[in-house]
Every structure is written in C-alpha cells, then in structure tokens.
Amino acid sequence: MGAVILFDEAGKAIRSEYILKKRGFSATLVAPPRGIRRGCDLSVKVEDSQQLQAIRLLDSEGISYLDLAAFTGGQGPVQLTTRKDIGEFIMVRSGNMKLTFSKDSGIIVNISGGGCPDIPYIANHLTNASLAEAESPLLFGTSLCAYLLDRALVEAKRIFAD
Amino acid sequence: MLVLIGTYPGKNPKIVEGSAGLTQRGLKVGDELIGISSGASGMAAACASACRALGIEPPYCILAGDTGNGEGSRKLYSYLEEKVFGLSPDIITLHYMAPLIDHMVDFGFALEESGMNPVLIADAGAMYGAKISGIGHIFDLFTPDKGELAFLADEDAAHPMFVNENLYDFPDNRIPELAEKVSCSGTSPGTLLVKGSIDYIVRGGKVINRVYEPAIPAMEAVGGTGDTLTGIVSALIHSGRRVDEACFLAAGINRMAGRLCDMRPDTQISALIDMIPDALRYVMGPVGKSLS
Numbered sequence: 226m227g228a229v230i231l232f233d234e235a236g237k238a239i240r241s242e243y244i245l246k247k248r249g250f251s252a253t254l255v256a257p258p259r260g261i262r263r264g265c266d267l268s269v270k271v272e273d274s275q276q277l278q279a280i281r282l283l284d285s286e287g288i289s290y291l292d293l294a295a296f297t298g299g300q301g302p303v304q305l306t307t308r309k310d311i312g313e314f315i316m317v318r319s320g321n322m323k324l325t326f327s328k329d330s331g332i333i334v335n336i337s338g339g340g341c342p343d344i345p346y347i348a349n350h351l352t353n354a355s356l357a358e359a360e361s362p363l364l365f366g367t368s369l370c371a372y373l374l375d376r377a378l379v380e381a382k383r384i385f386a387d
Numbered sequence: 388m389l390v391l392i393g394t395y396p397g398k399n400p401k402i403v404e405g406s407a408g409l410t411q412r413g414l415k416v417g418d419e420l421i422g423i424s425s426g427a428s429g430m431a432a433a434c435a436s437a438c439r440a441l442g443i444e445p446p447y448c449i450l451a452g453d454t455g456n457g458e459g460s461r462k463l464y465s466y467l468e469e470k471v472f473g474l475s476p477d478i479i480t481l482h483y484m485a486p487l488i489d490h491m492v493d494f495g496f497a498l499e500e501s502g503m504n505p506v507l508i509a510d511a512g513a514m515y516g517a518k519i520s521g522i523g524h525i526f527d528l529f530t531p532d533k534g535e536l537a538f539l540a541d542e543d544a545a546h547p548m549f550v551n552e553n554l555y556d557f558p559d560n561r562i563p564e565l566a567e568k569v570s571c572s573g574t575s576p577g578t579l580l581v582k583g584s585i586d587y588i589v590r591g592g593k594v595i596n597r598v599y600e601p602a603i604p605a606m607e608a609v610g611g612t613g614d615t616l617t618g619i620v621s622a623l624i625h626s627g628r629r630v631d632e633a634c635f636l637a638a639g640i641n642r643m644a645g646r647l648c649d650m651r652p653d654t655q656i657s658a659l660i661d662m663i664p665d666a667l668r669y670v671m672g673p674v675g676k677s678l679s
Contacts, residue, residue, distance in 0.1 A: 234456075256545040264487040264516060265546055305556060309607075314652040316608045321534040321547035325608040325652045334653035337425065337610040338534065340511030340547075342483050343455025345426030346396035348610050352655075366455040368485075369548040 227296040228276040229268040230283070231257055236367025238267035241288055248282060250275055254372075258297045265341060265369055270296050306380040315384060319377040322370055324351075331356040331385045341368030351378075356385045388474055389446045389625040391434060391618075392463055393427025393482030393513070397452025400459035402466060407435040407448045409660075416448045425611035427482040429656050430510070433618030433663055434480075437640070440664035441626045447474065457485040460512075464490035472501035480508040480621045482614070486516030486546070495522045506624055507576075510617040518574070519545055526576040528630055530617050533562060533583050539569045563587060563594045578630045580620065582613050586638040590631050598638035603645040611656030616641045619663065639670045 232238045238254060245252035250271055257268040271279045276293060283290060306319045314334060316325040322344075325335045332355055336348040343366030350365050359382075362374040391407070405417025414421045414432045423432045427450060434446045449466055453459030463484055471479065491513075498507075507526040509517050514531065517523045518539055531539055537557065538547040557565070566581050571592030579589040584604070588596040606612045619640050623633035641659075643666035648658040 236455075256549045259543075262488060262519070262545055264489075264491075264519065265485055265512070307556060311604060311608060311652050314608065316652070318534070320550070321532070321538070323608060327653070335608050335610050335655075337608060337612070338532065340483060340486070340513075340515050340535075341455065342394040342396075342426075342453035342457070342460055342485055342512060345424050345428070345483065345610075346454045348425055349396055352610075368455050369546045371455065373548055 226273065227270050228273055229255060229257065229270050229294050229296050230279065231261065231268050231291040231294060232266070233291055234367055235265060235267040235369055235372070236363070237288055237290070238269050239363060239367070239372055241283055242269050244286055244288070245269065245271065245279055245282065250279055252279070255296070258294060261294060267369060306376055308384060315381070317377045317381045317384065319380065320373040322373040322377050324374065324377040324381050326356055326381055326385065333359060336374065339370035339374065341366070341370040343368050344370050344374070347371060347374060356382050388444070388476050389478045389480070389621060390449065390471060390474060390476040391427070391431050391446045391480045391482065391621065392449045392467065392484070393430065394453035394459045394463065394484055395421050395426060395428045395450050396424060396454060398454055399452040400462055402449060402451050402462055404449045405447070406445045407431050408445060409435050409439070416450060421450065423657050423660065425614055425656055427614070429611040429660065430482050430614040430618040432660050433615035434622045436660055436663040437619045437622035437667060438625065440667045441622060443626050446621070446625070453485070457487070460485035460487065461490070464494065467494045468497045472497065472503055475503070476505045478506040478508065478621060478624055480617065481513030482511050482617065484512045484516065486512045486519060488516065488520045491516040491520040491522060495520070495525055498525065506630065508617065508621055510613065515546060521574055523574045523576055528578045528580065528620070528634070529576050530580045530582060530613065530620070532613055533559070533581070536562065536565055536569065536581055539575065540565045559584065566594065567592050578634060580616070580634040580638065582616055583607070588631055588634045595631060596635050598635060598642065601642050601646045603642055603650050605650045605652045605654065606642070606645050608652040609650060609654055609656060612641065612645065612659065615644070615656065615659055615663070636670060640666045643669050
C-alpha cells in the first residue's frame with residue numbers, strides 16, 4: 226500500500242518530493258488521508274520498504290516532518306495542463322491556476338485563479354516579468370495553488386521556447 | 388453591516404479593520420492604505436465602489452497580510468471565532484484565506500452559538516475550506532469558476548490540485564449538470580454563481596439563470612475578475628437584493644465594467660474596478676430602479 230510522510234507546511238512536502246526523487250526514491254505528492262487532513266496540506270507517498278530510508282534522508286537534509294501514516298488511497302495531483310490562444314496571448318491552465326503571456330515578447334501579463342493567500346503575492350512578483358527570467362512561484366509561495374502555478378509556468382516556458 | 392474578510396499580499400499579519408474607502412492611491416481601511424491587486428483587496432475595492440454607486444453604507448473590512456505561511460489567515464479565523472458576531476453583521480463575505488479545517492469548523496460553531504443568521508458568502512480559499520470542512524451548507528453563496536466547480540463536485544478532493552482527472556477538463560456544456568449535482572449535494576450553499584464564459588446561477592439543484600452578455604473572452608485571463616464579481620454581489624445583497632437576483636445583476640455589471648475598460652488579456656484589474664460605477668448605472672439604470 227505504501228506510507229505517507231506528513232508535514233506541517235505544503236512547501237516542505239514539495240521540497241521533500243523533489244529531494245527524494247532526485248535520490249532515486251519512488252515518491253509522489255498526495256493529499257493526506259481523510260481524518261488527518263488539516264486543510265490545504267500535502268503529504269509524500271513512499272514505498273513501505275523505503276519509508277525509514279526516506280525519513281533518514283529528510284533528517285539529513287534538515288526537513289522536519291510531523292508523522293508517518295499508512296497510505297489509504299487518494300488522488301495524486303492533476304498532471305494536465307491546457308492552453309488557450311487569445312489573440313496575441315496564450316493562457317496556460319493548470320488546475321485552478323491560469324498564467325497568460327504575450328506570444329511576441331514572452332512577458333507574463335496576468336495570473337488568475339487560485340484561492341490560497343500566497344497567490345496575489347506571487348502574482349505581484351511575476352506579472353510583467355519575462356518568461357525567460359521568471360522565477361519559480363515556489364520561491365515565493367508554498368501553497369498547493371503555488372505548486373499548480375509552477376506547473377503552468379513550466380509549460381508556458383516550454384511553449385514559448387518552441 | 389456588510390463585513391468582508393480576507394488576506395492581502397503583505398508580510399505583516401496584523402489585523403487591519405475599518406470601513407473601506409477608495410482613494411487615488413488604493414484601498415483605505417481604517418487608517419491603513421492597501422494596494423489594490425487580485426485577491427481580497429480587489430474584492431473589497433470593487434465592493435466599496437459598488438456600495439458608493441448604490442448610495443449605501445460602505446463595507447467593513449477585516450484584512451490581514453499573508454504571503455502564504457498562514458499566519459495572517461489564522462488571525463482572521465480567530466477574529467471570526469471570537470469577535471465578528473459582536474459586530475452584528477448582516478452579511479459576511481469570506482475570501483482569500485488558508486483553507487484550515489479546524490478553524491472553519493470552529494467558525495461554524497461560533498455562528499451557531501451567536502444565534503445570528505447573517506448571509507454567508509465564500510469564495511477562493513474560504514470556499515475551499517468550507518467545502519473540505521463539510522460545512523458548505525451553512526453558507527448562502529459560493530462563487531466558483533469551472534475548475535473550482537470540479538473541485539466542489541469531487542467529494543474526495545481536498546483541493547483543486549487533487550481533482551479527479553475525469554473531472555478536470557470537462558466540456559463547458561457539462562457545467563450546468565455538474566453545478567446542479569453540487570447544488571443538491573446537501574453540503575452546498577443554497578445558491579451557486581458559477582463564473583465563466585457563461586455565468587450560471589444555480590439554486591436548489593437547478594440552473595435558474597444564465598448571463599452571457601456582454602461576452603468578454605479576456606476576462607478569464609485577467610487576475611481578479613472573479614474577485615470583483617464577489618465584491619459586487621456582496622454590495623448588491625447589502626443593498627437589499629435577494630441572493631439570486633444580486634448574482635444576476637452582479638454578473639452583468641462585472642461584464643459591463645470589463646467592456647467599458649476595453650478589457651484585454653494584459654489589462655490589470657484596477658481598470659475594471661474604475662468602471663464599476665458606470666457599469667452599475669448602465670445595468671440597473673438610476674440607482675434603485677433595477678431593470679431585472
């Protein structure tokens with residue numbers, strides 16, 4: 226079935242998944258099991274046989290976690306991104322987040338959607354930035370909406386580079 | 388009293404509260420000046436503008452800075468649990484806040500203990516929190532977009548990030564069916580205003596109205612157009628309109644403001660907010676004489 230590592234901040238889960246995958250673990254972001262969900266939080270699913278090694282690695286990287294729990298099923302993050310042409314602009318959607326950029330200049334002209342408090346803060350940083358220079362939303366925010374916006378930004382950069 | 392509650396993109400989690408007014412330099416709440424952007428500041432600015440045009444008392448705002456660590460949101464939840472009913476609110480609109488289950492449930496208990504029956508509206512993070520806490524039915528209005536509707540329709544989803552992929556990219560012609568399913572789920576508010584290329588007003592499991600003109604395709608791309616819609620609908624309910632009637636009028640006013648500012652995908656939300664008084668007069672005629 227697997228185990229889930231629980232965190233007090235979504236940002237720690239996102240960073241942990243990145244580190245674990247980089248070190249060859251089979252790690253996936255999932256919603257915490259019902260009953261121990263606190264709201265807009267994330268956990269990382271690992272194989273049963275890898276849970277202790279995964280925790281040791283996170284300890285060595287200085288990432289604190291709350292607990293381990295059995296994985297009882299649950300949806301992983303949406304993987305799809307979609308694009309929509311709007312005249313001189315392209316809008317990329319990932320989940321509830323939308324990022325729109327100019328086809329000519331690659332300037333990000335608007336960010337819409339989302340409901341987590343860091344989104345307006347990130348939007349202030351990214352609006353009017355060029356795709357080439359735009360930094361990951363995860364440097365400014367730690368929410369699930371920020372994670373989706375990061376996916377939209379990666380896809381927008383790929384589309385503009387093509 | 389109309390009370391608006393949410394976070395703005397600032398690092399100081401201190402609560403800022405007071406009547407909201409619009410100035411050339413931004414949104415004034417009490418003695419504090421807050422920049423207008425997408426999120427709760429845009430919602431509050433739109434609401435203040437609509438209230439002024441309607442000739443009614445401005446909204447009372449309770450805002451806190453939050454850049455994502457949840458500190459400002461927690462202060463707002465504490466206010467909701469301990470103080471907000473002391474204001475004798477007629478309407479409470481909850482907006483950008485970290486969706487925290489325990490706090491949202493405590494707000495539900497505080498409402499019950501107060502014995503009050505204000506109109507409750509939720510959008511953005513507060514709507515996510517209400518849904519995952521299972522207390523959506525104590526609200527009167529949610530204002531989801533298409534992606535958020537999928538989240539509301541997916542019973543297991545803890546966030547729009549975890550929506551079942553079968554629900555993720557459904558065609559627009561399925562919106563009424565999904566909205567009706569959400570509306571009669573038993574954990575949903577009495578009314579839904581589903582915003583998109585067509586705005587649907589859903590009540591008691593049925594689509595009761597649609598607004599599709601003027602059509603402004605760029606509105607989907609511009610950050611904050613859903614926030615202004617929530618602000619305008621709050622103002623109209625504050626003026627005495629029924630929730631469903633306010634939704635219908637607000638959808639038309641928001642679209643008209645988009646047309647009047649010549650909205651393009653690179654327009655910023657403050658341009659739409661500037662046009663709300665003209666749009667409101669265009670849709671409603673002289674204040675108080677609705678054309679609906």
